[in-house]
Amino acid sequence: MRRLPEFALESYFARWEFTARHHLCPSDMQSMTLGELLALATPDQREAWDQLWLGYTETRGAPALRAAIAGTYDGPQGGLTADDVLVTVGAEEGIFLALQALLGPDDHAVVLTPTYQSLESVTASLCAVTGVLLEPAPDAAGGWALDPDRLAASLRPNTRAILLNLPHNPTGYLPTRAVFDAVVDIARSRGIWILSDEVYRGLERRPEDRLPAIAEAYERGLSIGVLSKAYGLPGLRLGWLACRDRDLLRRIERLKDYTTICSPAPSEALGVIALGARDRILARNQALIAANLPLLEAFFARHADRFEWQAPAAGCIAYPRYRGAEGVEAFTADVVERSGVLLLPASVYRSTLGPVPADRFRIGFGRTKTPSALAALEAHLAAA
Known part of the structure; x- marks a missing residue:
């Protein structure tokens, strides 16, 4: 087994994930507290938890x-x-x-x-x-x-x-x-x-x-x-x-x-x-996506000169195209440094196997704070 290269995505997150004010590229759905999860337990499951060895x-x-x-x-x-x-x-x-x-x-x-x-x-x-x-x-x-x-x-x-x-x-x-x-x-x-x-x-x-x-x-x-x-x-x-x-x-x-x-x-x-x-958790998460996706649709429609967007068929992330002249790497760096909005630039998905799109960025929409993060991105564009 050859030496593994640096994990570009994780290195990028190590720098920004816990310091950026607005996380607009999470790969996961909204989490819950331990108490919220335990409230979903059956009596037998709760007893097994309380007696856990x-x-x-x-x-x-x-x-x-x-x-x-x-x-x-x-x-x-x-x-x-x-x-x-x-x-x-x-x-x-x-x-x-x-x-x-x-x-x-x-x-x-x-x-x-x-x-x-x-x-x-x-x-x-x-x-x-x-x-x-x-x-x-x-x-x-x-x-x-x-x-x-x-x-x-x-x-x-x-x-x-x-x-x-x-x-x-x-x-x-x-x-x-x-x-x-x-x-x-x-x-x-x-x-x-x-x-x-x-x-x-x-x-x-x-x-x-x-x-x-x-x-x-x-x-x-x-x-x-x-x-x-x-x-x-x-x-x-x-x-x-x-x-x-x-x-x-x-x-x-x-x-x-x-x-x-x-x-x-x-x-x-x-x-x-x-x-x-499972059914209750996935239903909750589907409802959250359904609430957030129209906000993204409206945002990208307002800024069609800057972005190319199409809603994904599944999941809680998407990979829109950035049309700006400065390029997606400069754009995402500016957004996180000046406005605290974290997006994932195409460079974290680079490949040694051939060319991949270099003008894309990952956006995530599975969190309850997606609306406020999107509003911060809108404010950044207005101030640019």
Whole structure:
């Protein structure tokens, strides 16, 4: 494994996330207090919390938590069970361990670009990688498109894995079911694994557009989930891998012995409560997005000379284009330094696999403070 590069997005957040007055690019939904989460517990869940033993937990994850996670899947091959789930500390550990288990120096992998950096960087540290660019598509729902033929053309005889990120970070892209099925068919025809980062699943604008999890749809599919994004509970640091290949999960479990060994017992107990209240939490978060998106639509309509915008198909982030002559890097730097409004410039999504859009920025709209942050951005533009 080669040395990993600096994580550009996390470095940028380390500088600004906790000092900027207005966070207008969060990747997660509005969180809640411990008291609010405990109020969602059943009597049995509350008793389990009150009597929690603060010892080590199972490396694979508490059985009750794995069963709750499995219950969120219901694919055409039948639902998953607790034995098809491995709990991780956040989604990042899941990405890191799964790629370690799947890939070696003689392999090749394909990844969508732009993407969350670890999907590209960790893969590139292990094997050869080809990027397949998501194309801007103003006439398509969500404003972006994936060409399955281009993905198929990128494969090599030694391609072992295709890395997806759907719903997509940072664009909010969600393919049609036909495109999704075409990608699965391409992988199945060659016995290629699909690792799919699905942390925004559950935040589709239209429920009928929700895609199956890859672990449901494909026998060589490995789904990554987390409580951080769609559920708005990043402080729990709980993620998971779901897969029907239990031998692969066992290999990943043994790799976990070298990282976190096990998840925190309090987080696991709280995770059971959150998943038990899944429908209520996701409904709350969908309502918050529905309230914030019209504000963004109106804002970008007022400033169509400066921005190009199309609402994403899913998730709580989008990737609008900046039209200003000074460029998006100068614009985002000026906004945060003078007005305290944090946006993520395109440079944090740069890729070593080929050109990606350099005139975009990430905006987030899953928080209750989105209206005040947007008002601060409007004031900045008025004063410029």
